[in-house]
Amino acid sequence: MSGLADQQDGAAPPRPASRTRVMTIIAQDPAVQRDGRIVRAAATVPVDRLEPGPRSHRFHVVDYDGTSGVLHPAADLADPREPDPRPARWTYADRFAQASDEVLLGDFAFHAQNVYAIAARTLARLEFALGRRIEWEFRSHQLYLVPHAFVEANAFYSRDDCGLFFGYLPQPDGTTVHTCLSHDIVAHETTHAILDGLRPRFMEPGLPDQPGFHEALGDIVALLSVFSLPELIEFALTTEQDARNRVETGNDLTEQLAQGILFGVAEQFGSTTSGVRGSALRRSVKLDPNAAWLGDPGFQEPHRRGEILVAALTRGLVKMWTGRLAQLADRGAMSVRAAAEAGAKAAEHLLTMFIRALDYAPAVELEFDDVLDAMLVADAVVAPDDAHGYRDAVREAFGTYGIVQPTDRIVDVAAAPLYYDHVNATALRTNPDEVFRFVWQNLDALGLCPEYELEVAAVRPAVRIGPDGLLVEEVVADYVQVLDLTGTQAGERGIGLPHSVSGDTPIQIWGGGTLIFDQFGRLKFHQRKRLDDWDRQSRRVAYLAHRGLFDTRNRLGFSLGASRGLPFADLHAPDRGIEERW
Ligand SMILES: [Zn+2]
Incomplete structure (x- = not known):
């Protein structure tokens, strides 16, 4: 965090005391409301020097609309009470903490804050698990975030254009659907860019698991990040009567009930971005365990393929959670709060386990059994004892979908x-x-x-x-x-x-x-x-x-070379046949 640019007359620049700051975001998407009001969340975001955009050292929000050719003004998130503009670049005032729904939906400065905050915390979460900085797979330190890029209910990552591009679509009723306001769309696209930086060869033509993994990563990060908030599970547990009874009487929460709680959480994901967002997460969580999906022609398309991996991981989460609850019940330490915290801890551990697997994964030709292999081996290095039996839970859950740890990779x-x-x-x-x-x-x-x-x-x-x-x-x-x-x-x-x-x-x-x-x-x-x-x-x-x-020269399996951003634009184009998906 160099403050050189801020130095005046040799004086040290003012530096924020905290390493993080809190920014208001839309918790899931504008359609998810409580008491008739959009549900907000206070997102913890790493502190950074913010130029108008906002523009940090890793991200640059550019509000250029390619369809209309209009460049909207850059959002300045600095604290306006700070008179000197230079040190003010370290200040931040959350103008939207008390804002009305109309402001959240209509103020492009909020859209810029929303897209920046979600992208920045997604990157921070992956860097935390991997224990290092992650580079982009293009020659810039800053990833462009373009919140109103074009008129279409679509969003994509382009390596060639060094950015994430979010579309919007005016509706017949006069409202507009903004993909940049959907938490899982922003997190999903950000993870495409992050994974491309970590494993650029995953964009090469490979087996269907490889693009399937690219699609699954964002959904898994989004789901497990939300599930690691104990407040949210506690809320779900207290509204689910049967689950609450079981917890309060010290009976184990069965896997079926735990799965039900998870359904409830996933249900809110992309429930609608007013009808244009598909139901990837909901469908994944409900995908029954069956080893036949892997060979099913209906699961060859990357998004559908990714659902198998998401399903295996969520099943693993349920097993990890119910395993912890059984331990708590044995000790007579069960309460709704304790049950919620156990779920949050299991989700947090599983997410870290999953992200760390990236380092032990192959550089090319990734298959789902490599993901399982990498998760188990990498976790055993940092946590040899596995006191909660997490690795067995994951192994068992993947097994029910036909994903088995290879012995010789x-x-x-x-x-x-x-x-x-x-x-x-x-x-x-x-x-x-x-x-x-x-x-x-x-x-x-x-x-x-x-x-x-x-x-x-x-x-x-x-x-x-x-x-x-x-x-x-x-x-x-x-x-x-x-x-x-x-x-x-x-x-x-x-x-x-x-x-x-x-x-x-x-x-x-x-x-x-x-x-x-x-x-x-x-x-x-x-x-x-x-x-x-x-x-x-x-x-x-x-x-x-x-x-x-086949490529344009009728060759098969060759490196896609420079135009590797394109496959994601293709993958994310609306397709009525498979539902519109991100
Ligand atoms: Zn995608």
């Missing part, structure tokens, strides 16, 4: 005979060339074939805090491998080809992995998606061909 290599000579442990923490040197020296031990081009894509330090308060320091490096083949060559290697792929169709196949080093630069884990897993490559080619994802 994350290999514990702490005792493997690896060659560390010539490797500089300090350079290894930040330098892809040094990590590549380590990989090159250990190709055989790591089971990597020198025939396939290999690139160390990113090296990131991570610091996590376990439940015992101890720090776990790691360096996470990921690499990708690429091989270009013709259809004939692919067939010779054992890749099954569908009818639409001919012998001279160019095909690009991918592999890769993640290396987790400890604080001394010693490799602990090797997460691996083998390039020569011909079964996976066959499934990928079949899926891409089935969806007709």
Whole structure:
């Protein structure tokens, strides 16, 4: 937090005492009302120096309407009582804490505050779990947030344009639906940008789980963030008579009832943005456990695919919560408040577990079983004891949807005979060339074939805090491998080809992995998606061909290159067939 720009006559600039500030936002979306009034929330947002926009060091709200060509004035959120404009950039006054519904709906300065606050706290939540700053996947420190970008009930992230673009749609009754006022749409789009910064290769053409994960992440972050507020669960528990009786009489809350509480919370998500927002979360939470969904053609489309992962995680949350309640009941410590706090703690832990899994996930070719694998292994590193049985709950819940932990993808290599000579442990923490040197020296031990081009894509330090308060320091490096083949060559290697792929169709196949080093630069884990897993490559080619994802040169599976923002605009375009979705 440098205050250099604010210094006058050598005097230190005024700095805010707190690391956070509270901003009024719309809690879910304008359709969610209590006593005839839009439900607001006080969002805790990291303190930052705010230029008009608002514009912080990570975000820049630009209120440009591409449809009308109008640039609306930048919102100045500084405290107007502060006379000097320069130190005032550190001040903030929440003008909307007592504002009427009409002001929230009609004042574009509030829209700017709403979109900024939700994006900033979403980024902060993910950075907290990962223990480091997250970079954007484009050459700017600031992500543009465009709250009234175009006339359409749609919103999307574009890497090429370095921003999130929110549409609006005038309604026949004279009102306007603003997607920038929907909490889960803003959080969802922000997580697309964050995940793209963390795992840019997840935008490449892969198996359906990969884009499905991109869609699921935002919904999971939104749902678990809300569920980690004990006030909200307490409210749900006190209104649900049967649940309250059970809690008050010390009977266990059954999974069915706990699931019902979760339904109640999810029900409010995107219940309507006056009819244009789909019901992704509600549908996910109600998706019955069934291993058949993964192979169901109806669940190949990315948003629908993502629902399976959301469903597995929410089922895991219910198991974690009811498990904690049973422990409380045994100790005779049950009350509505205690039950609500147990639910909030379970949600908080699950969210952290889920976000941390990103570091142990492969750099390419992500599948849902990799997500489970990464969650379980990463959690065991920071919380070896698992006193509440969380990992068993998650394993069991994923199992009911046919997602089973693979046995050979994350290999514990702490005792493997690896060659560390010539490797500089300090350079290894930040330098892809040094990590590549380590990989090159250990190709055989790591089971990597020198025939396939290999690139160390990113090296990131991570610091996590376990439940015992101890720090776990790691360096996470990921690499990708690429091989270009013709259809004939692919067939010779054992890749099954569908009818639409001919012998001279160019095909690009991918592999890769993640290396987790400890604080001394010693490799602990090797997460691996083998390039020569011909079964996976066959499934990928079949899926891409089935969806007709040939590029303009009739090639299959090739990197999408520069125009990678586009798929999300396509994915989020309204489609009556699958409901409009974000
Ligand atoms: Zn999306």
